[in-house]
Amino acid sequence: MQQIYIYIYIYIYIYIYTFVFYLYVPQLQTFKTAAPCKTVEDLTSGAAMSQALHQIDPSWFNESWLARIKEDVGDNVRLKMNNLKKILQMIVDYYNEVLAQQITDFPLPDLMRVVEQSDQVELGRLLQLILGCAVKCDRKQGSYLDTSQLDTFDDPSTPSGRKHSQLQLQLEQLQEETFRLEAAKDDYRIHCEELEKQLVELQHRNDELTSLAEESRSLKDELDILRSCSDRAVKLEASVETYRKKLEDLSDLRRQVKVLEEKNMTYMHNTVSLEEELRKANAARAQLETYKRQGQELHRKLSDESRRADNLAFEMKKFQEKYDTLLKEKERISIERDTLREINEELRCTQAQQAQLLQAGKYQTGSPSHDNLAAEMLPIEYREKFIRLQHENKMLQLQQEESENERITELQELLEESRRGRSQLDTENRLNRERISELQQQVEDLQKALQTQGAKPEDVSLNPASAEIQSLKVQLSEKEKKIIALEVELPSLLCFTCYLHLAYSELLSHSKLNYFCCFFLFSLMSVLILSPLCSAGM
DSSP: OHHHHHHHHHHHHHHHHHHHHHHHHHHHHTTOOSSOOSSHHHHHTSHHHHHHHHHHOTTTSOHHHHHTSOSOOTTOHHHHHHHHHHHHHHHHHIIIIISOOOOSSSOOOOHHHHHHHOOHHHHHHHHHHHHHHHHHSTTSSSSSOOGGGGGGGGOTTSHHHHHHHHHHHHHHHHHHHHHHHHHHHHHHHHHHHHHHHHHHHHHHHHHHHHHHHHHHHHHHHHHHHHHHHHHHHHHHHHHHHHHHHHHHHOHHHHHHHHHHHHHHHHHHHHHHHHHHHHHHHHHHHHHHHHHHHHHHHHHHHHHHHHHHHHHHHHHHHHHHHHHHHHHHHHHHHHHHHHHHHHHHHHHHHHHHHHHHHHHTTOSOTTOOOHHHHHHHHSOHHHHHHHHHHHHHHHHHHHHHHHHHHHHHHHHHHHHHHHHHHHHHHHHHHHHHHHHHHHHHHHHHHHHHHHHHHTOOTTOGGGHHHHHHHHHHHHHHHHHHHHHHHHHHHHHHHHHHHHHHHHHHHHHHHHHHHHHHHHHHHHHHHHHHHHHHHHHHHO
């Protein structure tokens, strides 16, 4: 019904604006424009309307604006659209600025429909705006608009009057049809409301019948079940009666049946409890697997972190040993410095004594210096032998230093390798011990679980747990063997590490001893040679 009313309103709307179009086209023709304005296609170009607006108010719709309206547009939709946009914009500005009137309530024409579809309704709106400008402008007394033709619609003798009368008659008929349709719409609405009420009642009734049908089906099913139960009960009663007759003669069998029933109940309770325990055991097994995976992951992370910590500890220990070595070297250098200072003081004392002897005049003016005195006092063969021994000592020292440096480097590398291996073995040993303790704890937990469950050895449901215990025991034995092997290997590594420490310290002490021996022998020879000379001079 609503669609019918919408169609009627649209029809009346189109009819009224078509009437407006045919009303204002003859009025536009009174302007006698240069452009044709007889058909709708002539008006869609916009040339005739722009010329009429120029005649209505030349000061607003001036020559420059009129020159922008293109006349030879043909079928070009874009040019037509451009002309109509300029005309509509100028008309709206004319109403707002010149006539001081707002046309917001008036529906503006759809220019796209005018250009593309030649819509007479939208074109009638545009013509209505143009003729409104002609009627309301300042030049309406002297305009070219023949307003007297508007009165011809009231004269039934003219064609336009007859057309107007026909249109009014059609309008009245349409209004009567509209009133009739509105009354029918009210009747249909009332009828629809009644039908909706009936529909709601029928739906409720349908729901009730559906529930009753479902209830009847359920009752029928229950009746069938009860019938089958009744038949079965009859059969069972017959069987019971037969067995009763037999049991009356066999009291022993009755007692046995009673005992068996009690055992059966006990077995049923045991079965239910065992099933419950089996379900709990399965859940615990799944949870145990989850915990085991989590424990393995955490154990792996712990192993990585332990190895990392051991490596850092090993590096720290190595740096500490280097630091201790540097401290010892510093102490050794300090001792050497003190020794050299003492020797230097003794030489200074000797030089001071020689200077005093020279000042006292004990030696002649041209005598050799004190530095060359020791060398001149020695025999020639001793001096040559001393120089040759000194040179050989230097060469041997260089060779020994090179070989000792190489040996020291090798021993340091072996020492670091042994320390690294020892730290890794310690780490693995500690991790294996932790793993063994975890496995022992798991074995104890599983044994406790088996004891609490009270399972029999032949119970099939506990075979996976027994297999798991066996595998854990095998792993435990393997870890213990590996720990024993590592403990056996550890003393040999410790002995080798001690040997490397001793060899390294001996090499260092030996190289230092050679250097100090040469220096000390040379100093001692100088003192032994110079001391008799000094005593003789005194």
